[in-house]
Amino acid sequence: MWVQAEPITSDGEVVRIVGFARDITDRRRRERQLVVMDNLLRHNLRNDLNVVLGQADLIADEVPDVSEHTAIIRRVGEQLLQSAEKEREIIDLLTEQQGRQRIDLREAVHESVETVRERHPDATVEVTAPEPAAVYGRPELRLAVIELLENAILHSDDSDPTVQLHLRETETHVELTVEDDGTAIPRIEADVLTGDHDMTNVYHSSGLGFWLIYWAVELSNGHVAAHYDEDSGNRITVSLPRAEEA
Numbered sequence: 001m002w003v004q005a006e007p008i009t010s011d012g013e014v015v016r017i018v019g020f021a022r023d024i025t026d027r028r029r030r031e032r033q034l035v036v037m038d039n040l041l042r043h044n045l046r047n048d049l050n051v052v053l054g055q056a057d058l059i060a061d062e063v064p065d066v067s068e069h070t071a072i073i074r075r076v077g078e079q080l081l082q083s084a085e086k087e088r089e090i091i092d093l094l095t096e097q098q099g100r101q102r103i104d105l106r107e108a109v110h111e112s113v114e115t116v117r118e119r120h121p122d123a124t125v126e127v128t129a130p131e132p133a134a135v136y137g138r139p140e141l142r143l144a145v146i147e148l149l150e151n152a153i154l155h156s157d158d159s160d161p162t163v164q165l166h167l168r169e170t171e172t173h174v175e176l177t178v179e180d181d182g183t184a185i186p187r188i189e190a191d192v193l194t195g196d197h198d199m200t201n202v203y204h205s206s207g208l209g210f211w212l213i214y215w216a217v218e219l220s221n222g223h224v225a226a227h228y229d230e231d232s233g234n235r236i237t238v239s240l241p242r243a244e245e246a
Helices: 025-062 064-095 105-119 141-154 187-194 199-204 209-218
Strands: 002-010 013-022 101-104 124-128 134-137 162-169 173-180 223-229 233-241
Touching: 025 064, 064 209, 101 105, 105 124, 105 134, 105 141, 105 162, 105 173, 134 233, 141 162, 141 173, 141 209, 141 233, 187 209, 187 223, 209 223, 209 233
Parallel strands: 124 162
Antiparallel strands: 002 013, 101 134, 162 173, 173 233, 223 233
């Protein structure tokens, strides 16, 4: 049972309490089912892929002439394992009943940027975030920032890509913008980010990273705008309510 109550006061004294109650038994049951299926899927996928990757290594050692092909098997297998980990993060985000919390987005940005720089030492991440910017949001916003930066880096045609991140405040919101000069994001991928996706076409999306970004922002009462051009690259803006306005 979910209950929310607010006191009604008169002359500084509580005279009554107004409340709402809702039976969430079905929702809790669906959440448990989702977690169980997630654990089974990830366990089986991880075990089976480890077998595939191990066999690919054996073939590469025994038949060096096919190493080019086994390298493809390894790369795709490792991508699937990474997708399974992102799926775990999404399940946690959707099923854990965490409330929003006050987050210094500038601090979160700098932490995320350091993580990305460690993972991708050949990439350059330029940051413009002059002032502290407080928002109320889910802790997974840090993961969303990492996903935005890594997506720009991994899909760049340059061996040493440059990504720009800008943070600014408006009267009511904090805007985080990630810009790159890479290949334009496919429309079906951008639609996931902005919430314009058609649920009948979700399986055509190439990865789970954008879903993680979408849910982290959506559950933080924010929204995402995506601008992309074949000649000038991509600009993705995450807009979140300022802590004072949330």
